[in-house]
Amino acid sequence: MIELLQFENCERIKITDIDNDDYVGVVFDVTDIEDQSDLSQQEESITIYTEDKQYVEFFQSDIKSIEIIK
Numbered sequence: 617m618i619e620l621l622q623f624e625n626c627e628r629i630k631i632t633d634i635d636n637d638d639y640v641g642v643v644f645d646v647t648d649i650e651d652q653s654d655l656s657q658q659e660e661s662i663t664i665y666t667e668d669k670q671y672v673e674f675f676q677s678d679i680k681s682i683e684i685i686k
Contacts, residue, residue: 617676620646620660628685629664633678640685641666 641664
């Protein structure tokens with residue numbers, strides 16, 4: 617699995633999910649396991665604010681790859 621905390625201070629990234637869909641946006645938040653609610657998946661997640669103005673959360677198991685965009 618991809619270690620998401622390394623992307624916490626990145627500005628723009630491209631995430632490819634396990635369905636091969638691409639999302640480009642600004643990193644809004646990285647949530648570690650201890651901060652997840654008891655009702656959510658128990659793994660790290662990353663939330664980005666996409667170019668089409670939506671907040672999208674990805675759990676580690678949903679991510680195929682992450683690329684930093686400069």
